[in-house]
Amino acid sequence: MTRNEKIIDRPTRRGLLAAIAATAAAALFPKRAPATPRTSVLRRIARVGAEASEVGARYLRAEPTEADLAALEAKLVERLRAARGAIPTRLDEATRADFRRGDVVVVDGWVVSRTEARVCAVAHLLESGESG
Amino acid sequence: MHGARPSASRIELRALRVRVARFTRSDARLAEPHVLELPDRPAICTAESIAVGTSPHEAGAKGDGLLLLDIADLEPGAEVRASVCIVGAGAAGITLARTLASRGVEVALLESGGLDPEPEIQALHGGEASGAAYPPLHAMRLRYLGGTTNHWEGQSALLDPEDFALRAWVPDSGWPIPYREYLRYLDEARAVCELGSGSFDYSEVARQRTLAPFPPLAGLEPVVLRFSPPTRFGRRYRAELESHARIRCVLHATCLRLAASENGGSVVRADAGSLDGRRIRVVADRYVLAAGAIENARLLLLSTRPSGVALGNDHGLVGRYFMEHPYVELRYTVLSDDRTNAYFVEPSVGDGADRLRRDARLVPDARASMRILNHSFYFARLRQMPPNVTLGDRLVRLWDKARDKLFRDEGPPNHFVLRLRLEHAPHADSRVVLADDEDAFGLRRARVEFRFGELERRTIVAVQERVALALGEAGLGRVRLDVDEDARGWIERIGWQWHHMGGTRMHEDPRRGVVDANARVHGTSNLYVAGSSIFPTSGHANPTLSLVALTLRLADRLGTEARGATA
Secondary structure, eight states: OOHHHHHTSHHHHHHHHHHHHHHHHHHHSOOOSOOOHHHHHHHHHHHHHHHHHHHHHHHHHHOGGGOOHHHHHHHHHHHHHHSOSSHHHHHHHHHHHHHHHTOEEEETTEEEEHHHHHHHHHHHHHHHOOOO | OOTTOTTOEEEEHHHHTOSOOOOTTSSOEEEETTEEEEOSSOOEEOSSOEEOSSSOOOOOOOSOOOOEEEGGGBOTTOEEEEEEEEEOOSHHHHHHHHHHHHTTOOEEEEOSSOSSOOHHHHGGGOEEEESSOOOOHHHHSOOSTTGGGGGOOOEEOOOOHHHHSOOTTSTTOOOSSOHHHHHHTHHHHHHHTTOOSOOSOHHHHHHHHTOOOOOOOTTEEEEEEEEOSOOOHHHHHHHHHHHOTTEEEEETOEEEEEEEOTTSSSEEEEEEEOTTSOEEEEEEEEEEEOSOHHHHHHHHHHOBOTTSOBTTOTTSOTTOSOBOOEEEEEEEEEEOSOGGGHHHHSOEEOOGGGOEEEEEEEOHHHHHHTTOOOEEEEEEEOSSOOTTOOHHHHHHHHHOSOGGGTTOSOOOOOEEEEEEEEOOOOOTTSEEEEEEEEOTTSOEEEEEEOOOOHHHHHHHHHHHHHHHHHHHHHTSEEEBOOSOTTOTTGGGGOEEOOOOBOSSOBOSSTTTOSBOTTSBBTTOSSEEEOSGGGOSOOOSSOHHHHHHHHHHHHHHHHHHHHHHHHO
């Protein structure tokens, strides 16, 4: 088992999953207006988390059976395990593989990979406390 | 005949062996084919040249002749004789005239307009359109020397082998000539269109010019479009038309109808006229319609035989299978900053003869397996970030390899419109018919009835989805679906390339085509059609280059026939 596989293993999986969601969400929804360096990142994550959560909410409305944090965790972990490298690289690979397989969903008109949608859904579930 | 002009003098031109003649809108007139009638006013007349009018002109002439005329230079009711009468001096007509003349064939070339656009002449193109919102017909085709090449952008692409093939999923597809027959005339057509010798193969172009390679997108391939200067055929070849001994080009001579023989099996003359009431007739061994796809069909429909059936219309096919190149703009695509996307981010590169545009499309296997039409697309960058469509932008930035840019505060909008140009499938009910309204000659105008079907809709949906998957898989972008599975309403948002094709389609079977594989009108012995109206399918390519190639092919045929007849 590699180091990267270990860090998404059971004991720490949930916390890391939240971190992945937060990191991905921060990347997905950076704030564009200038801000002071140190506080801006935190603020951005706080704000963009809400945006990611909204996307996740839309996804879950379209696919309500996915609104189960534990199940989402398992599915995401499974996909990330199939990839190699660091977490961002695994996310990238898993996303590309989704597109290759045609495993995509439509959110707000955008064709989004299943992995992307699930990351946003996790962000929503964590923020809202609706599941898990 | 000359009673109204008692002081006029007459000159036998052949006796003079004139080198140059330009009598356009002058007071000189042709009393007979080789007899010049000069009014009682100063005129220059030497053994070497003749020049009249207010702007005497000498071009590099090669022989004797009286070549670029206005109908007003001819005696009312004059009969012009030639081996081949060509109707329309646009890309096809001029190409055919030049090529035939170079092979020793006497040509009469009738042009509805003059040397410059004139509103009252242009209005002759007026007509109606139904089935889709369409720009005014009179604005689309130009009636003066050079025809519609006078507003041609010069954009050129090649027809594809599949355009000539019988595709099981495209009813009425397939050409009666092989693709290699088209390729045979392509180099010459490129020279006529001044396209240079640059390749249409992108891998070759990229290697030669050190351009970015086509991105690694599954199921997509590059499409290269090249550009003519553009060649304005009237301006570019005018000196040749004026000076060539075997071309007699008559301006302001609108073809009104083709008169058929008693049995309807041949054309015996072309009647032409001007808006001020002048009439002439052209008697030739062969006649060629080269007036544009709508006008070719209209002229046939206006030319009824003694039986009452229009020429070429024994099976009711004249005007049918009319095609355009519709396009739709699909919003939005977000492309990453990755350099791999250079192909798409800057579709146009180079200038002058090196200018080209980089398009893309689904590969042939995908087009076949998905049973869709030919097409091509490129991405046009939006100048402003569209509101409320930022998700794709965020997604792309997430996976962008330049992760340090994820948090940058500003950047150019990376939202694009996918501009998709479609092959218009051949639909029998997409057609040119005669409207009830009449033009200034009292002739019924054209009405274009557009029809589209499932194939066009399916192509739009398939391309949009395939591009979304390919960009996502490559990590190069995201696509927002702009049409749903039904794609209802796509016709309401359609744009047009102003390419007119079909209407006198080519097919060996008279029950399925208006002209045969040699572009001869079925049921006639001496009537031919030149131009994109003979295209059985439209492909995605701009038609000018291809119609010139096929016109050169027709010139081969007619040249051989004419020489055979002479021998």
